[in-house]
Amino acid sequence: MLALLRRHVTDERVIEAMAAVPRERFVLPEWHDRAYDDSALPIGGGQTISQPLIVALMLDAARITPTDRVLEVGTGSGYQAAVLSVLAREVVTVERIATLRARAEVVLRELGYTNVIVMQASDVLGWPEAAPYDVIIVAAGAPHIPRPLLDQLAPGGRLVVPVGDRRGQELMRATRTAHGIEIARLGACAFVPLIGKEAWETEAPP
Ligand code: SAH
Numbered sequence: 001m002l003a004l005l006r007r008h009v010t011d012e013r014v015i016e017a018m019a020a021v022p023r024e025r026f027v028l029p030e031w032h033d034r035a036y037d038d039s040a041l042p043i044g045g046g047q048t049i050s051q052p053l054i055v056a057l058m059l060d061a062a063r064i065t066p067t068d069r070v071l072e073v074g075t076g077s078g079y080q081a082a083v084l085s086v087l088a089r090e091v092v093t094v095e096r097i098a099t100l101r102a103r104a105e106v107v108l109r110e111l112g113y114t115n116v117i118v119m120q121a122s123d124v125l126g127w128p129e130a131a132p133y134d135v136i137i138v139a140a141g142a143p144h145i146p147r148p149l150l151d152q153l154a155p156g157g158r159l160v161v162p163v164g165d166r167r168g169q170e171l172m173r174a175t176r177t178a179h180g181i182e183i184a185r186l187g188a189c190a191f192v193p194l195i196g197k198e199a200w201e202t203e204a205p206p
Pocket of ligand 1: 047048049050073074075076077078079080081094095096097100121125126139140192193194195196
């Protein structure tokens with residue numbers, strides 16, 4: 001897994017952080033032997049732990065520094081939150097499925113990632129109470145760049161989000177600059193849908 005990441009990722013801190021986090025602790029027991037394959041795996045509730053290469057590309061694109069405060073939307077297994085906890089000062093992660101939120105919280109606590117707070121998602125995308133954030137990473141696909149998340153971005157902040165339809169998206173980075181929002185397109189990806197008022201209204205197409 002690390003050899004693959006090294007071919008695509010420029011930020012050495014991302015590689016080191018992913019080398020330090022035991023991914024097998026975040027996958028279901030039946031998938032243990034595939035924990036370091038470069039693939040998304042089911043984690044229950046119809047959701048998946050993201051593919052490692054895509055996690056690495058998102059974190060690379062976000063240019064995270066050790067003093068950054070980070071918001072992750074879509075805790076899922078908690079794996080990416082653990083990697084973020086190594087890279088940043090503080091991580092707030094939100095999840096809408098209560099059973100996933102609870103399990104991620106236990107694993108993160110057992111592994112000693114103390115600078116991560118796991119919150120239950122509300123009707124509002126993200127977690128405005130603790131905004132603004134230097135980095136926002138969205139681990140689910142949105143139909144467009146969600147306005148409420150741009151509003152939670154600090155000056156100079158980076159929002160990394162998959163944007164597209166339900167089956168496939170393009171990874172995008174929106175940076176809040178002195179002149180407005182700057183968009184970079186980072187390539188194709190496929191995520192489970194981001195659910196909410198400013199995203200997809202339902203999990204499956206109506
Ligand atoms: N980062 C995760 C992968 C998450 S999969 C990991 O490392 O394992 C995407 C997750 O986003 C799913 O668990 C899904 O329930 C959650 N999700 C979807 N819409 C959401 C929303 N509006 N707020 C919070 N979580 C959301």
